Amino acid sequence: MKLYANEISSATSRVRIALAMKGVQVDIVNVGILGDGAENRQADYLGINPQGLVPALQTDDGELLTQSLAIVEYLDERFPLPPLLPKDGAGRAFSRSIALAIASEIHALVPPRVAAHLARIPGMGATGVVAWNRHWILEGLGAVEARLAARRTGPYVAGNTPTIADIFLFPQSINAERAGIELEQWPNIAEIMDRLRDIKAFAENAPAARR
Amino acid sequence: MKLYANEISSATSRVRIALAMKGVQVDIVNVGILGDGAENRQADYLGINPQGLVPALQTDDGELLTQSLAIVEYLDERFPLPPLLPKDGAGRAFSRSIALAIASEIHALVPPRVAAHLARIPGMGATGVVAWNRHWILEGLGAVEARLAARRTGPYVAGNTPTIADIFLFPQSINAERAGIELEQWPNIAEIMDRLRDIKAFAENAPAARR
The missing domain is CATH 3.40.30.10 (Glutaredoxin)
Structure with a gap:
């Protein structure tokens, strides 16, 4: 492939x-x-x-x-092993919902092609685009933290092993840190990220920093 | 429930x-x-x-x-019947990818909370928000049409029965029409929409028009 x-x-x-x-x-x-x-x-x-x-x-x-x-x-x-979703229906829905919240409510609003379109709005400028990105990352990760606080039971987002939700959380949180946003304001996210950084599959596949 | x-x-x-x-x-x-x-x-x-x-x-x-x-x-x-995804792996991925393209590349950029945030940008105004929404609907449905033209084989998005992709396409296309966008510019989308409008589960559950 x-x-x-x-x-x-x-x-x-x-x-x-x-x-x-x-x-x-x-x-x-x-x-x-x-x-x-x-x-x-x-x-x-x-x-x-x-x-x-x-x-x-x-x-x-x-x-x-x-x-x-x-x-x-x-x-x-x-390739079923290791599984990337919990076995129970509600757990699967929870893992997918965190992945989707990150994809649709954060990442979808801040990719390069959206930034390029925003920058063409008169008066927006580079500062306006930075503020826009920051707004959606803060609001979006705040919402993810609230869901984690309400539902999380294991060491990772949705149980005892990393699932799709952790796979989506990792690069978004790395990018948030690069934008100067401190993950410590979200205790569940910060704790999960510390665990994920120790896993080779995650650490070796983080997004590279923008030049 | x-x-x-x-x-x-x-x-x-x-x-x-x-x-x-x-x-x-x-x-x-x-x-x-x-x-x-x-x-x-x-x-x-x-x-x-x-x-x-x-x-x-x-x-x-x-x-x-x-x-x-x-x-x-x-x-x-x-509730496995009727199934909302094709049986083969590539077909399942295709159906999900169309649903995700609509969720992340169109809908995520135009919901009320994003419009409210945009409207606070100086000089944006109601006209600017309408143009913003129109831009992403046109670009996003155009991209969906290109994928359909390249891969579609049956009467619906991903085969002989409606799947998750059709479920996401239907309300987004209805909203596009309400924004004055003609679906006829996208032959695959227009044809599928004509079929979906005849299915009671779709027709009776379209989003209501904004007052």
């Missing part, structure tokens, strides 16, 4: 963590994303994926799978 | 369609969402769900499930 990836993309990081947890080897093809200064690497990729977003996983049958959560669920169904 | 819902919420519409397809009855509790003029109905709900977002499904065990896709996956696992 071939993973179209970008080193600064937190959505790519999610898929790389899942692959590492499963012990699945793939070919990594780094492609540019808007604003990372590598638009020339992007041009070839548009022939494969017209939307140009990463990650995308090409299977050995030639199917191109997009959207990080759909790819992670695919990997979990195809 | 009890569904905390709002009549104009397209995320609520997704869960209602899934419940109707499965033939599962739940108690519907309508709560206000930001900007619908019913903030008083919202106050009680914040005690149950501090983030205040809908939909949320309360199970008979008292678990509160959030995030529409997590709820729909929960329903599909608990």
Whole structure:
């Protein structure tokens, strides 16, 4: 299989963590994303994926799978061990809901293509974009912390082993720290992140810092 | 089970369609969402769900499930018939990827709480918010159409029966039409929507028009 990836993309990081947890080897093809200064690497990729977003996983049958959560669920169904979701229905829903809260209520509002569109609003400027990103990261991780405080029972987000929720929490929290946001304001998130940093599959697949 | 819902919420519409397809009855509790003029109905709900977002499904065990896709996956696992995902791995990933593209690349950028935050940007105004919403709906549904054109084989998004992808496509497309966007520019979407409008579980659970 071939993973179209970008080193600064937190959505790519999610898929790389899942692959590492499963012990699945793939070919990594780094492609540019808007604003990372590598638009020339992007041009070839548009022939494969017209939307140009990463990650995308090409299977050995030639199917191109997009959207990080759909790819992670695919990997979990195809390579069942270790499982990336709890066994019970409510636990599965909880793990998925944290992943989705991070994907839809934080990451969706702050990727490079949204920042580029925002920057074109008169009066917004680079400072306005930074404030926008900060607003949604603070609000979104605050909401995640409230859900964790209400429901968490084990050492990770949803039990005794990392699940899809932890895979989504890790790169988003790393990016929050890089934006100068202290995770200590959220005790559950900070504690889980300390555990995840000690796991090789997570530590080795964090998103790279933006240049 | 009890569904905390709002009549104009397209995320609520997704869960209602899934419940109707499965033939599962739940108690519907309508709560206000930001900007619908019913903030008083919202106050009680914040005690149950501090983030205040809908939909949320309360199970008979008292678990509160959030995030529409997590709820729909929960329903599909608990009530297997009719299945809401294809059987093959690549088909499942495709159906989920379309649902996620709609959730993360369109809906996440245009809900009332994002519009309210945008409207506070100096010079943005109501016109700016309308243009913002229109931009993401056009770009996002255009990207969905490209994926459908490349991969679709059956009468619905991912095969011979409606799946999670159709459940997400339906309310988003209805809202696009209400914003004056013609679906005919996207032949695959327009054709699928014509089929979905004839299915009672979809037609009876569309989001209500904003007053």
